[in-house]
Amino acid sequence: xxxxxxxxxxxxxxxxxxxxxxxxxxxxxxxxxxxxxxxxxxxxxxxxxxxxxxxxxxxxxxxxxxxxxxxxxxxxxxxxxxxxxxxxxxxxxxxxxxxxxxxxxxxxxxxxxxxxxxxxxxx
Amino acid sequence: xxxxxxxxxxxxxxxxxxxxxxxxxxxxxxxxxxxxxxxxxxxxxxxxxxxxxxxxxxxxxxxxxxxxxxxxxxxxxxxxxxxxxxxxxxxxxxxxxxxxxxxxxxxxxxxxxxxxxxxxxxxxxxxxxxxxxxxxxxxxxxxxxxxxxxxxxxxxxxxxxxxxxxxxxxxxxxxxxxxxxxxxxxxxxxxxxxxxxxxxxxxxxxxxxxxxxxxxxxxxxxxxxxxxxxxxxxxxxxxxxxxxxxxxxxxxxxxxxxxxxxxxxxxxxxxxxxxxxxxxxxxxxxxxxxxxxxxxxxxxxxxxxxxxxxxxxxxxxxx
Numbered sequence: 001x002x003x004x005x006x007x008x009x010x011x012x013x014x015x016x017x018x019x020x021x022x023x024x025x026x027x028x029x030x031x032x033x034x035x036x037x038x039x040x041x042x043x044x045x046x047x048x049x050x051x052x053x054x055x056x057x058x059x060x061x062x063x064x065x066x067x068x069x070x071x072x073x074x075x076x077x078x079x080x081x082x083x084x085x086x087x088x089x090x091x092x093x094x095x096x097x098x099x100x101x102x103x104x105x106x107x108x109x110x111x112x113x114x115x116x117x118x119x120x121x122x123x
Numbered sequence: 124x125x126x127x128x129x130x131x132x133x134x135x136x137x138x139x140x141x142x143x144x145x146x147x148x149x150x151x152x153x154x155x156x157x158x159x160x161x162x163x164x165x166x167x168x169x170x171x172x173x174x175x176x177x178x179x180x181x182x183x184x185x186x187x188x189x190x191x192x193x194x195x196x197x198x199x200x201x202x203x204x205x206x207x208x209x210x211x212x213x214x215x216x217x218x219x220x221x222x223x224x225x226x227x228x229x230x231x232x233x234x235x236x237x238x239x240x241x242x243x244x245x246x247x248x249x250x251x252x253x254x255x256x257x258x259x260x261x262x263x264x265x266x267x268x269x270x271x272x273x274x275x276x277x278x279x280x281x282x283x284x285x286x287x288x289x290x291x292x293x294x295x296x297x298x299x300x301x302x303x304x305x306x307x308x309x310x311x312x313x314x315x316x317x318x319x320x321x322x323x324x325x326x327x328x329x330x331x332x333x334x335x336x337x338x339x340x341x342x343x344x345x346x347x348x349x350x351x352x353x354x355x356x357x358x359x360x361x362x363x364x365x366x367x368x369x370x371x372x373x374x375x376x377x378x379x380x381x382x383x384x385x386x387x388x389x390x391x392x393x394x395x396x397x398x399x400x401x402x403x404x405x406x407x408x409x410x411x412x413x414x415x416x417x418x419x420x421x422x423x424x425x426x427x428x429x430x431x432x433x434x435x436x437x438x439x440x441x442x
Contacts, residue, residue: 050296054212056288056328057296060316075316076326 023091025065029118034111041118065089070099072113077106085109095120151260158260159281162274167254168247169240171196176233176240176278180208183441185371185434186285191382195239202348204382209285210370215333219364219380220351226282227275244271287370287434295431304431311428314421319394321425323410324366330432331368335360339397339404339411340379346401348381361406371437373430387429391422 029041040052043063049072051058061074064084068091071084085104089097101114152158162168163176179193180186186208193205203219211217217229233239234247251257251269261269265276292312294303315321324336335351341362343349352360364380378384384393393400395415397407417425 052297053328054286054288055297056293058328059322059326060296060312075322078323 023068025070025089025097028121029097030121031116031118033116034114035108040121069102072109074106074109077109085113087113092117095122149256151256151263155264155277155280156284158264159277159279159284161260162257162277163281167250167257168234168242169196170242170246174240176208179205179233179239183374185209185374185437187375189376191377195236196241199238199241201236201238203380204377206367207371207375208282210287210329210331210368211282212286213328213333214331214368216335216365220354221335221365222354226279227272230275230278230282231271244274248274287437289435290370290432291435292428292431294435305427307424307427308431310421311424311426311431314417314425315428319415319417319421319425320410321394325369329368329370332366335363335365336408336410337362337364337404337406338379338394339401339407340364340381340383341405342401342403343405344403346381350380359406362404363406369429370432371434373433374437374441387426388422391417391425395422 025043026045027043029043031039031041033039037053039058042050042052043065044050047062047064048060049063050060059074059076061072061076062082062084063073064071068089070087070089072087073082073084077083077085083106085106086102087099087104088102089099091097096117096119098115098117099113101110104110104113152161163180166172166175166178168175174196177186179188179195181188184207188205191204192201194200206219211226215224217223217226218232223229223232231244234242235244248269248271251261251274257269261267261273261277265273267273288297291304292308294300295308315325324332324334326332337350339362340346341349349361351363351365352358354360372378373387376385376387378387378390384390394411395417397404397411398414
């Protein structure tokens with residue numbers, strides 16, 4: 001009985017861990033922005049992100065990812081100081097996510113990101 | 124007899140070789156890019172037949188010029204520094220004052236400008252039509268005789284092809300090669316994106332943005348180029364110029380619309396303390412209202428970051 005219980009707890013632990021792994025945004029993503037271009041987005045686990053267009057870096061910023069929320073700072077947004085826009089992330093399936101703006105006063109970013117669907121680029 | 128055969132063989136060889144060279148020289152361009160390149164380097168498009176686009180947009184300087192302003196026909200001097208003709212695919216405007224909105228339209232201006240190539244477009248088209256080579260080339264590539272439209276298309280096609288993305292910076296950021304650049308370059312990029320505020324204007328794939336800004340190099344006196352305002356007749360545009368792309372910037376000195384800064388360090392020093400250089404600017408952007416107070420190390424780091432934007436293939440060709 002003890003053995004079965006241990007086994008079940010282990011299964012539960014590993015499946016939860018698997019699920020957590022699925023629900024992260026780190027890595028490379030492809031997205032079609034509302035303003036037109038196809039872009040590649042890279043979220044790094046050190047808390048930064050990079051956007052690429054036509055194979056060239058477009059902009060770099062900082063991001064804080066927690067649970068299903070992303071806070072994003074992009075220096076190309078106007079204003080002084082580090083302003084972070086906040087987005088809810090829908091994990092649509094194992095390999096795509098959608099951003100929904102919760103609060104973002106940076107209009108160009110909101111225009112591009114609100115509702116944008118990102119597809120994970122497999123290695 | 125032996126000597127006779129050797130002589131014959133030599134003559135035949137010379138004939139074959141010279142034919143081969145001649146036919147290569149006259150070979151028609153295979154596409155619009157090749158045709159555009161040929162036109163770009165051809166003096167046929169200037170009134171004196173002594174100036175080509177490449178006379179000012181020199182390949183060894185990333186298709187910019189090392190002079191403050193470039194001489195046109197009869198040594199006539201313009202008033203603005205020659206910008207690089209490379210990495211323009213993301214540009215929304217061309218020329219320092221943004222007078223053209225497409226590369227096709229842009230290509231016509233220097234040809235007709237009396238201070239540059241000084242050739243009316245009709246005359247340029249007439250010359251191209253009279254040229255058996257160009258007439259055939261345009262027919263083959265565009266299916267029609269040379270015209271202003273197809274001339275613009277060919278020159279624009281060549282310029283569209285001049286994109287670079289093989290700098291040490293690209294190797295670091297795009298190809299994830301951490302050892303491609305020094306720690307100083309990385310710090311410089313952080314400053315560029317942060318406290319030095321460069322990114323507020325210089326962002327995008329070529330660090331250029333698509334806007335016009337007044338960085339304080341207009342005072343209506345000794346610095347009297349009003350920039351975009353001369354075109355729009357809008358006083359709000361006084362002293363505004365197109366934000367220049369930064370790729371290959373190390374090769375395109377001198378800097379700014381009037382070429383007043385000889386080195387990247389002078390540019391960085393200016394942005395650090397603009398009032399020290401121009402104390403009475405008109406309509407200067409508020410981004411420059413306070414000194415940056417960069418340290419010597421900061422300045423060196425930013426300069427190293429800018430140097431890291433030089434295309435490896437361009438650098439190789441220069442060596």
